[in-house]
Amino acid sequence: MPGVLTLLSLPSELIAAILSFTDFPTLSRSVQTCSTINHIWKGHQNHICRLMCIITGLADAQTTGAGASLHKDARWAEKGLAEELDPEELRNVIEAQGWMDQHAEITSWKNYARFRYTIHRNWLIGRAHTRLLKPEMPQGARFWRFKLDSKPGFIVVSGLMGGTFAFKGDGTLAWSIGFPRTPYPHVELSNGFLPVNWFHDNYVILRRDDITPVNPVPTSLTVPPQDLASMMTRVPNEHGYQLDGFGSFEGCRATKLRYPTFLAADRYANVVFYYDIPNRMPSILHLPSFISDEHVVRYVEIDDGLIFIAGLHSITIWRLPEVVPPKEVVTLPRSARIVWPPNPPQDQLALASVLPESHYRGEQINWSAVHHDGCGRHLVATSEDSGASGLGRVLWTTDYRHVLFSGDEDLVEQKTAVLVTDDASVIQLAVENDRAVFLTAVHGMGTALWLLNLRDFDDLADFSRDPPRPICLAWPLPTTFEPSRVEMTSNEIYVPVLAHFLTPDGSAHHRQIYDAYERCRNALPPGKMPIAWRWQKLDGQTLVDYEADVADQSELQEAWDKVQRPVMEPGDQPGGADAFLVFSFDGETA
Structure with a gap:
């Protein structure tokens, strides 16, 4: 019809720009709809894929292994379809992903878009392949x-x-x-x-x-x-x-390095050493109000202008001065700190007998780790199952830099969710790029690796409409010892293990362990969880319960017991690992 504007009547530049606002699967289908669009795609596929990656965030720099925080958005040069693309720009984007392998085979934006989208999709569904x-x-x-x-x-x-x-x-x-x-x-x-x-x-x-x-x-x-x-x-x-x-750093118990700052706290956190690496300048921070409140330091973390100290009752977050004077002792006032989780509201005290599982500050929860995502979006902490409640917790606040310092108690409540399990310790944690991975340990059932895909949510009603489901990536992990760390890049997870669980060396003893471990892994039915989780509000009210998704734990315990029997050797040195189980979320490039 004359005068009607259609997609195909637009200039090629505009059609290419429209295609760039899709995701990779939609783009792949769209270019097969007609010869005109297919012709534009074939002639300008790298320009289209480049712009698509920029728009969808697939070209953004990623954090890796608790590196320096990323708070600045990249600036991208506009490129018309007739302009040459800069190969150095693509190489810089690949390097900024923080992959352990720089993937020299990725030489075009089309290949990068497909590879990077596959990683993104696999994280969302928890699909990984493993290697030892x-x-x-x-x-x-x-x-x-x-x-x-x-x-x-x-x-x-x-x-x-x-x-x-x-x-x-x-x-x-x-x-x-x-x-x-x-x-x-x-x-x-x-x-x-x-x-x-x-x-x-x-x-x-x-x-x-x-x-x-x-x-x-x-x-x-x-x-x-x-x-x-x-x-x-x-x-x-x-x-x-x-x-x-x-x-x-005298008497330091807990340390943290996020370039350019190295932190070292003594046992009671009355002294925190602050070392500026580029300038090689040490300072001492005094946090006198921490001593009587938390008794002992379990973990320290640092973000731009903030330090986090995990204790028995809560994580104490301190605002640093804009400039930490070098070679000086700086006393931070109580007004420079907040506690997370917050103190219970007055009406919560009256409900303590009705809601005994509340997660406010106060109980000896024993916070074992605290991490942020390096981008100011997510703050996550974990606890062991010590204290009166016997609960393992994953505490999560989104948009934390704004929320926690807003002074709005209701906002903190609405932007915080707690993942809870009974009788399990959450023992290790890593947070990167809108994801949290952590380990759980259950007596008589070994250890497991879990994944949470984090997202921003407006309030708890929004959260409950699409709660992040805890994904069990592996149970049991191939080790008799609790792994001492878990680390994550933007496409892999590294977990310390014992190699003879997965590759018997020919000895009858190791073959027995290998066979028992394989049978144990198969005891967990697909889609089932080895332990039960529930999402709760800070006051302990349950938002989502995954009890129905738990496998028969008696069968899992029996299977794990058969692994334990041949593993225990007299005089075996406790702890440690001799290998890594690497979970890779990438795919093949085309």
Whole structure:
């Protein structure tokens, strides 16, 4: 009909722009609808896919392994269909995803869009394929903690009995150093910086050798002390870590590194050491009001201008001064802090006998970890099953930087949900890119790996319309010990395990463990959960209950018991792992 505007009557530039506002499956179907659209697609597919990735957020930088926070939106250059695309831009986008493998086979925006969309879809449905990665630890030793250094693709571990080792993605050793010298050592790493305990309360700050320091390294540090240098081992042609600074943090119990800041808190958090890595400047923060309130520090976390300290009753969040004066002692006033979860409202005290499962501050809940997503959207904390309630909790507030400091108690209630389970400990946590993964441990049933896809919600009514279902990615995990950490990139999860559960070495004993473990894994029916979860409000009222989705726990316990029997060996050293079970959410590129 003359004068009627149709899609096909538009200029090619506009049709391409319209196609860019779809997602990848819709785009794939749309280009098959007619020859005109198909012709535009074939002629400009990389331009269309580039714009689609920008619009849908698939080209945004991703956080990895508790790296530096991402609060700034990227600025993208406009590109007409006749303009050449910059290959360097695509390479920068791929590097900003924080993948352990930079995927050199992705050479076009079309391939990137398909690959990146597959990752996004697989996270949403909890679809992953697994592989076993066994680092070549010296003389078959086990490791304890670990962190991921994504740019070189290193997995940095602390040895169960000491030492620090960096392994490549195939498990071969790239670099090592002979300390810490103590068993069960911690490890922190962010953006290529690695603080390591040297002796007593003294730390060396190591920097990956391909990083140019913001400020020149002092002459006194260009040649490391002889005993330090003698303990470093570096494989030729591989990146290593070199000395960047020193720090002394007396009596520290909990540490956290998010570049550019390293935090170390003593047992009672009356002192928190604040170390500015680029400027090599230490400061001391005094938090005197924390001592009487929480008694002991379990975990510390840092965000831009905020520090988080997890204790027995709550997580205390402190606002930092705009500038933390170097080499000074700074006392933070009580007015600079809030507590999360909040104190119970007055009317809640009268309902305590009716709603005994409330999650307000007050009980000895024993908060074991607190993490944010690095983008100011989600704050998540976990608790063990200690205290009177015997509950394991995953506490979640969305839009937390605005909500928690708003002073609006009702807003905090409406933007906070608590995932609760009976008689299970939530023992490890990682939060990245609108996702939380965590581990649970149940006596007599082993450990499990869980995934939550986080989303913003306006209030609890909005939350209840589409609550994030806890997805069990693996039960039981192939280890008799509670894993000491879980780490996540934007396309993978790394969990420490024991290799002989999955690859029997030929011995009859390991074959027996392998067979029992395989039977145990098959005891959990598809779609069922090993433990029951329920989403609750802060006051303990249940919003969603997954009790009907739980498998027969007596059968699971019996199956796990048959794994435990052959595993227990006299004199076996407790704790640690010798391999990683890697859950990959990516797919093949076309």
